[in-house]
Amino acid sequence: MKKLTALLLSLLMVVSLVACGDKAPAASTEANAEASSDVKVKMGFICLHDENSTYDLNFINAAKEACEKLGVEYVIKKNIPEGQECYEAASELVDDGCNIVFADSFGHEDYMIQAAKDNANVQFAHATGTKAHTEGLKNYHNAFASIYEGRYLAGIAAGMKLNEMIEAGTITADQAKMGYIGAFTYAEVVSGYTSFFLGARSVCPSVTMDVTFTGSWYDETAEKEGANKLIEGGCVLISQHADSMGAPTACETAGVPNVSYNGSTASVAPNTFIVSSKINWAPYFELLINSVKEGKEIPADWTGTIATGSVQLTDLGTVAAAGTAEAIEAAKAKLNDGSLHVFDVSTFTVEGANLTSYMADVDTDAAYEGDHEVIVDGYFDESGAAFRSAPYFSLNIDGINLLDTAF
Amino acid sequence: MNNDKVREPLFHIVKRDNFSTKRAWIVRAVAILLALIVCAIVTMLLTGDNPFSIYATIFKGAFGTPRKTWITFQNLSILLIISLALTPAFKMRFWNIGGEGQVLIGALASAACMITLADKVPNWLVIVIMIAASLCAGAIWGLIPAALKAKWNTNETLSTLMMNYIATQLVAYFIIVWEVPKGSGTVGMINANTNIGWIQVGNKYLLSIIVALLVTIGMYIYLNYSKHGYEISVVGESERTARYVGMKVKKVIMRTMILSGALCGLAGLLLVGGINHTITTTISGGQGFTAVMVSWLAKFNPITMVFTSLLIVFLGRGASEISTAFGLNQSFSDILTGIILFFIIGCEFFITYKVNFRKSVKEDKENV
Numbered sequence: 008m009k010k011l012t013a014l015l016l017s018l019l020m021v022v023s024l025v026a027c028g029d030k031a032p033a034a035s036t037e038a039n040a041e042a043s044s045d046v047k048v049k050m051g052f053i054c055l056h057d058e059n060s061t062y063d064l065n066f067i068n069a070a071k072e073a074c075e076k077l078g079v080e081y082v083i084k085k086n087i088p089e090g091q092e093c094y095e096a097a098s099e100l101v102d103d104g105c106n107i108v109f110a111d112s113f114g115h116e117d118y119m120i121q122a123a124k125d126n127a128n129v130q131f132a133h134a135t136g137t138k139a140h141t142e143g144l145k146n147y148h149n150a151f152a153s154i155y156e157g158r159y160l161a162g163i164a165a166g167m168k169l170n171e172m173i174e175a176g177t178i179t180a181d182q183a184k185m186g187y188i189g190a191f192t193y194a195e196v197v198s199g200y201t202s203f204f205l206g207a208r209s210v211c212p213s214v215t216m217d218v219t220f221t222g223s224w225y226d227e228t229a230e231k232e233g234a235n236k237l238i239e240g241g242c243v244l245i246s247q248h249a250d251s252m253g254a255p256t257a258c259e260t261a262g263v264p265n266v267s268y269n270g271s272t273a274s275v276a277p278n279t280f281i282v283s284s285k286i287n288w289a290p291y292f293e294l295l296i297n298s299v300k301e302g303k304e305i306p307a308d309w310t311g312t313i314a315t316g317s318v319q320l321t322d323l324g325t326v327a328a329a330g331t332a333e334a335i336e337a338a339k340a341k342l343n344d345g346s347l348h349v350f351d352v353s354t355f356t357v358e359g360a361n362l363t364s365y366m367a368d369v370d371t372d373a374a375y376e377g378d379h380e381v382i383v384d385g386y387f388d389e390s391g392a393a394f395r396s397a398p399y400f401s402l403n404i405d406g407i408n409l410l411d412t413a414f
Numbered sequence: 415m416n417n418d419k420v421r422e423p424l425f426h427i428v429k430r431d432n433f434s435t436k437r438a439w440i441v442r443a444v445a446i447l448l449a450l451i452v453c454a455i456v457t458m459l460l461t462g463d464n465p466f467s468i469y470a471t472i473f474k475g476a477f478g479t480p481r482k483t484w485i486t487f488q489n490l491s492i493l494l495i496i497s498l499a500l501t502p503a504f505k506m507r508f509w510n511i512g513g514e515g516q517v518l519i520g521a522l523a524s525a526a527c528m529i530t531l532a533d534k535v536p537n538w539l540v541i542v543i544m545i546a547a548s549l550c551a552g553a554i555w556g557l558i559p560a561a562l563k564a565k566w567n568t569n570e571t572l573s574t575l576m577m578n579y580i581a582t583q584l585v586a587y588f589i590i591v592w593e594v595p596k597g598s599g600t601v602g603m604i605n606a607n608t609n610i611g612w613i614q615v616g617n618k619y620l621l622s623i624i625v626a627l628l629v630t631i632g633m634y635i636y637l638n639y640s641k642h643g644y645e646i647s648v649v650g651e652s653e654r655t656a657r658y659v660g661m662k663v664k665k666v667i668m669r670t671m672i673l674s675g676a677l678c679g680l681a682g683l684l685l686v687g688g689i690n691h692t693i694t695t696t697i698s699g700g701q702g703f704t705a706v707m708v709s710w711l712a713k714f715n716p717i718t719m720v721f722t723s724l725l726i727v728f729l730g731r732g733a734s735e736i737s738t739a740f741g742l743n744q745s746f747s748d749i750l751t752g753i754i755l756f757f758i759i760g761c762e763f764f765i766t767y768k769v770n771f772r773k774s775v776k777e778d779k780e781n782v
Binding site: 058079102114191194368413414 | 479481482485586590594595596597598602603606676689690691692694697701710734737738741743744775
């Protein structure tokens with residue numbers, strides 16, 4: 008019986024090998040033919056998860072939008088882990104004739120760099136990465152957006168809501184405590200919650216904030232539990248930086264207002280959703296495609312802003328306080344004309360003192376050594392043009408209380 | 415069941431003893447055909463896509479280009495090594511569900527050597543220490559449940575399963591110790607510039623394939639032609655017989671689990687040192703569990719296992735190609751894989767057993 012299984016399966020395998028022999032050369036010549044024509048753009052995308060993750064969905068939607076707008080062929084590979092699989096996926100996309108390959112997750116970076124080294128005539132781009140400016144490869148690029156500005160504006164919406172609660176007498180000014188669920192104690196998260204907090208404090212001076220971490224970018228249960236823990240601890244408004252619906256759902260159940268991320272969560276939390284900030288990646292994808300079409304250089308680091316249409320706020324939810332839209336518009340105008348900076352050092356203190364100098368770990372190294380002075384003209388220059396696109400603000404400012412820092 | 419005079423149940427399940435090889439052949443062919451037909455119907459009903467183009471895409475996903483073929487064989491090798499590792503334990507009727515943890519702990523040991531020894535000893539010595547460390551780590555992870563079983567007769571299914579969680583949490587802990595940059599929760603590519611501890615033979619896929627080949631041949635000889643292999647099968651058939659003929663059952667159990675764990679550790683070494691050059695809690699990707707199925711499907715025959723693991727890897731690679739080419743969710747391809755495996759495993763049941771219905775009952779029950 009064993010022999011029979013073996014025989015049958017081996018037959019299957021022989022058949023597969025024969026067919027493989029036929030197909031392999033055809034596929035590779037096709038790839039060569041497409042790669043040699045440099046006007047025609049084909050873009051490949053590598054996603055860590057699939058549409059079920061709000062993070063990846065945001066990339067997938069932008070990819071479709073940009074490619075369809077510019078009439079460019081595209082391929083999306085989903086569920087690619089942060090290991091050698093990413094290198095293989097990138098190489099397969101190159102084999103398939105793609106001349107731009109984009110990956111969406113932080114852990115993909117080293118494998119994208121490896122693929123970029125092996126394929127000098129293909130452009131590789133990577134979101135949230137930190138190494139393009141030190142690696143010095145002509146065909147490897149990082150991108151991010153000044154999402155801290157979006158978080159700041161969302162923070163204003165949160166502050167307005169707190170003011171409304173204080174005026175209505177539901178809470179006193181001292182009870183204006185927000186809660187925040189973060190994934191890791193990573194600069195991207197720290198920068199996000201700090202800007203959110205500063206936005207809220209710009210309209211509601213008595214606000215404080217508790218922060219808890221889940222140790223995962225996507226863990227519905229942990230995010231829900233985190234939100235419940237914060238609510239039990241007296242937080243009257245919740246926001247989060249993690250990719251599941253856990254926190255919005257917990258807020259809806261508890262009736263606590265929520266400021267979301269990556270896109271509107273009004274569908275699961277119609278009665279508690281205030282607003283969400285998100286990065287729109289379509290402008291960057293269009294830039295990549297047009298640069299390759301026209302043979303232009305792509306910057307090593309690109310930071311999308313409110314002006315490029317990369318940083319967006321969703322429509323306000325029904326629970327947003329009156330006047331929120333106007334307050335956000337006013338702040339947005341000031342951010343755009345440069346009269347307002349989110350991390351203005353006069354608006355926050357670290358251990359009781361104002362910051363005058365800070366060496367940030369811009370060039371990634373295993374010792375986390377600070378290497379660049381990032382306080383310029385009286386503000387912390389986050390995602391600055393002189394540094395890199397991925398956030399490096401990792402200070403613990405006064406008024407924010409970290410409940411745990413295990414991750 | 416043995417006596418006709420007691421109230422007869424609706425059907426009997428009887429072991430076949432005279433099933434001709436030709437008929438078994440036909441049953442298997444029919445099962446695969448049926449599986450493909452059911453998959454085709456499901457595909458058309460759910461997506462409206464042409465099932466034949468889906469089958470062609472599955473095939474292309476596994477063997478479409480030379481690179482794809484290499485990757486398929488590399489994945490096959492890793493799954494095969496883990497399956498072979500579990501086999502001696504299963505043959506001994508020791509339910510080692512801890513393959514995942516044994517692979518992870520081997521992977522962790524390799525990564526630890528690569529990170530901590532990189533600037534202390536020469537590259538060749540790093541590699542030697544890595545090999546020793548990952549084999550030992552896997553062996554220890556296998557030995558602990560075996561020793562518990564031998565000493566206090568604990569349930570090895572539970573203890574090996576629990577050891578998986580301990581290994582996962584240990585890896586999670588060390589990732590935070592080694593993460594770059596701070597707070598990111600990823601280790602990144604280890605020694606990306608110096609390549610210290612990177613093990614490679616020929617092209618980057620070949621090493622795992624060669625190792626898998628050696629392990630397959632070695633395991634075949636070990637199980638069929640060695641004294642140890644004989645002892646394993648006697649203990650598996652009946653512990654009492656083994657004890658009666660003077661075998662030291664406890665010693666056999668522990669020795670076999672050391673081997674099982676060490677081979678899993680070897681797979682961990684290949685995953686970190688040979689393929690990924692990083693460490694994550696999901697680096698094994700559930701293969702420690704898939705290997706259980708591969709090993710059983712092959713009825714513990716190392717040679718057959720080459721083909722059962724090829725089948726699983728082929729379906730998996732094809733599945734991800736479908737989701738890319740047709741814009742379908744990965745879950746859809748998992749459904750197809752599930753249907754095919756269901757039929758293959760199901761047909762083995764009908765080859766081994768036959769179902770006799772009670773004569774008075776006319777209704778014909780569909781069997782699978």
